[in-house]
Amino acid sequence: MxxxxxxxxxxxxxxxxxxxxxxxxxxxxxxxxxxxxxxDDFVKALYKANVKAGVDYMExxxxxxxxxxxxxxxxxxKFTSDEDIRAIVGDNDTDLKISIMADAGRTDYKxxxxxxxxxxxxxIRVATYIHxxxxxxxxxxDAHEKGYETSVNIMAISKSSGVEIESALELLGQSPVDILxxxxxxxxxxxxxxxxxxxxxxxxxxxxxxxxxxxxxNNQQLAFANTTEAIIKGVCYVDGxxxxxxxxxxxxxxxxxxxxxxNPKYRIDPILSFIEKEMIPLKESGLKWGYDIPYVxxxxxxxxxxxxxxxxxxxxxxxxxxxxxxxDNF
Amino acid sequence: MxxxxxxxxxxxxxxxxxxxxxxxxxxxxxxxxxxxxxxDDFVKALYKANVKAGVDYMExxxxxxxxxxxxxxxxxxKFTSDEDIRAIVGDNDTDLKISIMADAGRTDYKxxxxxxxxxxxxxIRVATYIHxxxxxxxxxxDAHEKGYETSVNIMAISKSSGVEIESALELLGQSPVDILxxxxxxxxxxxxxxxxxxxxxxxxxxxxxxxxxxxxxNNQQLAFANTTEAIIKGVCYVDGxxxxxxxxxxxxxxxxxxxxxxNPKYRIDPILSFIEKEMIPLKESGLKWGYDIPYVxxxxxxxxxxxxxxxxxxxxxxxxxxxxxxxDNF
Numbered sequence: 326m327x328x329x330x331x332x333x334x335x336x337x338x339x340x341x342x343x344x345x346x347x348x349x350x351x352x353x354x355x356x357x358x359x360x361x362x363x364x365d366d367f368v369k370a371l372y373k374a375n376v377k378a379g380v381d382y383m384e385x386x387x388x389x390x391x392x393x394x395x396x397x398x399x400x401x402x403k404f405t406s407d408e409d410i411r412a413i414v415g416d417n418d419t420d421l422k423i424s425i426m427a428d429a430g431r432t433d434y435k436x437x438x439x440x441x442x443x444x445x446x447x448x449i450r451v452a453t454y455i456h457x458x459x460x461x462x463x464x465x466x467d468a469h470e471k472g473y474e475t476s477v478n479i480m481a482i483s484k485s486s487g488v489e490i491e492s493a494l495e496l497l498g499q500s501p502v503d504i505l506x507x508x509x510x511x512x513x514x515x516x517x518x519x520x521x522x523x524x525x526x527x528x529x530x531x532x533x534x535x536x537x538x539x540x541x542x543n544n545q546q547l548a549f550a551n552t553t554e555a556i557i558k559g560v561c562y563v564d565g566x567x568x569x570x571x572x573x574x575x576x577x578x579x580x581x582x583x584x585x586x587x588n589p590k591y592r593i594d595p596i597l598s599f600i601e602k603e604m605i606p607l608k609e610s611g612l613k614w615g616y617d618i619p620y621v622x623x624x625x626x627x628x629x630x631x632x633x634x635x636x637x638x639x640x641x642x643x644x645x646x647x648x649x650x651x652x653d654n655f
Numbered sequence: 656m657x658x659x660x661x662x663x664x665x666x667x668x669x670x671x672x673x674x675x676x677x678x679x680x681x682x683x684x685x686x687x688x689x690x691x692x693x694x695d696d697f698v699k700a701l702y703k704a705n706v707k708a709g710v711d712y713m714e715x716x717x718x719x720x721x722x723x724x725x726x727x728x729x730x731x732x733k734f735t736s737d738e739d740i741r742a743i744v745g746d747n748d749t750d751l752k753i754s755i756m757a758d759a760g761r762t763d764y765k766x767x768x769x770x771x772x773x774x775x776x777x778x779i780r781v782a783t784y785i786h787x788x789x790x791x792x793x794x795x796x797d798a799h800e801k802g803y804e805t806s807v808n809i810m811a812i813s814k815s816s817g818v819e820i821e822s823a824l825e826l827l828g829q830s831p832v833d834i835l836x837x838x839x840x841x842x843x844x845x846x847x848x849x850x851x852x853x854x855x856x857x858x859x860x861x862x863x864x865x866x867x868x869x870x871x872x873n874n875q876q877l878a879f880a881n882t883t884e885a886i887i888k889g890v891c892y893v894d895g896x897x898x899x900x901x902x903x904x905x906x907x908x909x910x911x912x913x914x915x916x917x918n919p920k921y922r923i924d925p926i927l928s929f930i931e932k933e934m935i936p937l938k939e940s941g942l943k944w945g946y947d948i949p950y951v952x953x954x955x956x957x958x959x960x961x962x963x964x965x966x967x968x969x970x971x972x973x974x975x976x977x978x979x980x981x982x983d984n985f
Contacts, residue, residue, distance in 0.1 A: 516883070517887065545915075546879050546908070548876070549876050549880075550879075550880030551880075553846065557847065580948065581951060584952075600974060621910060622914075625914040642935055644927040644930055644931050645931065648924060
């Protein structure tokens with residue numbers, strides 16, 4: 326089809342919006358599947374591929390509290406020190422910006438996050454549930470004062486009521502946060518729900534001068550479709566992970582986004598090379614993630630994927646029984 | 656999210672449309688990956704699962720010309736005789752309707768299709784490219800006279816211009832065909848393109864008293880999203896295949912459709928059982944299909960998947976080189 330398709334905000338399939346930002350979350354979301362034990366060579370290869378592909382941000386991991394999580398039990402990307410990042414990126418003399426994620430209530434942010442001019446990190450993304458928004462805002466204020474770009478990522482949005490979302494957005498609008506991220510943690514949202522939620526987020530963003538981001542999960546093979554719909558709506562930050570690597574069914578494949586986006590700065594071929602050289606061996610090493618029936622079922626039922634992850638770990642195949650058990654815990 | 660979402664035609668996420676028909680094309684589209692060599696036990700198990708799941712139609716295979724295709728080189732579901740179907744379904748004393756597909760120009764339809772009252776088949780679906788529409792119409796007229804429900808499935812719609820599509824729809828509108836099927840053979844369409852094409856098909860259908868169907872391919876993980884968008888638009892016939900089994904990247908997963916549709920007559924659990932008992936062994940037997948990078952690339956480039964199927968058969972992993980070669984043949 327050579328013709329262009331009209332869209333409410335003037336975006337067409339062949340146009341692009343220069344303010345769209347592509348966010349690679351492979352190490353951070355993927356780390357949830359291997360307890361953050363990625364080799365430096367893997368992370369460095371991904372960093373180089375992202376730079377070549379024109380990806381705008383790369384998230385290296387969480388900065389979790391070492392008081393709450395035992396460094397003996399997790400790889401370093403659970404804690405993602407500035408030094409660990411420097412070992413990969415040096416002075417990061419590139420256009421790629423560097424992100425870390427901090428969970429509301431599980432980060433010693435006052436001590437563990439230095440001032441931006443002493444750190445290779447560019448943006449702090451605070452992950453929060455609706456009920457921890459006040460904590461998230463305190464963290465954002467701290468990061469903002471230290472000089473970072475900030476984002477608040479509202480997880481499990483599909484479990485929240487319209488009233489809660491309105492109230493959370495109003496609080497965040499009045500905070501110094503730069504980006505409001507909509508997170509479909511359970512991969513349960515259909516495109517029309519994403520469109521509706523984007524409208525709400527965008528309305529608040531416009532009122533308070535914020536940007537909106539979207540992070541999808543692929544339980545129902547809707548991560549890419551939901552992300553493109555969010556882009557059409559006007560969302561400016563979108564997350565992807567290479568080969569969908571991420572919790573459970575994984576995320577929106579970065580390679581599909583690179584195939585869709587028309588900004589000439591983006592290139593898919595460095596990510597194709599990374600997949601053949603790094604992701605295939607990782608998969609062959611036995612790490613299991615990605616679209617499969619158990620994740621479909623938790624997605625349909627709007628549940629956390631933990632039961633499905635356990636089902637996959639046990640190498641079970643009794644999908645029907647699993648479904649019956651899930652319905653029992655609805 | 657408990658609230659309902661307004662839609663142009665009044666359909667909501669919790670409502671359902673009683674005239675929606677779910678079409679299982681597993682054997683027919685899947686046969687393209689194993690030359691139609693399915694065991695009777697497999698086909699019978701699928702038939703039983705479909706009946707239990709409330710699926711409306713099951714397509715058993717093609718009725719290809721034995722003059723053009725050597726029966727020594729293909730399994731029986733390439734030819735799908737009435738006798739072969741009867742061996743599975745007996746008198747088919749169920750609500751499930753039985754379909755066969757006939758390719759325009761590759762079927763000896765005058766001789767090979769009997770009158771409906773002598774056959775277990777309920778519907779003849781004629782697959783055609785735009786340029787063979789006149790042949791497709793002759794086949795539809797023959798099938799209609801013999802007493803069958805009929806459909807014309809316009810393949811590779813993403814390669815046709817708007818003018819060609821208008822002209823094809825006008826011809827079909829004036830024919831006795833019952834259903835106009837939109838087929839995204841290359842898995843290259845994005846949801847907004849599907850919505851636009853559905854509008855065109857639905858406009859013609861309304862004018863001439865036809866129904867519209869949609870058949871997706873999953874190259875860009877958009878088969879399910881595109882199908883749900885088509886349903887929201889007002890399409891009444893939608894195709895799925897169990898575990899996506901179908902050519903190349905495969906089709907819209909039937910199990911996702913069963914999870915989405917709200918008509919109480921549909922049940923997902925018989926298909927979950929079929930997957931654990933039949934599809935897992937089929938996959939383990941070495942049959943390869945489904946979403947993978949080579950299919951992403953032919954999808955993005957709006958090309959026939961044959962080069963990607965060959966790439967997969969050769970067990971190649973040099974995705975970047977494959978992409979460079981594809982761009983050369985754009």
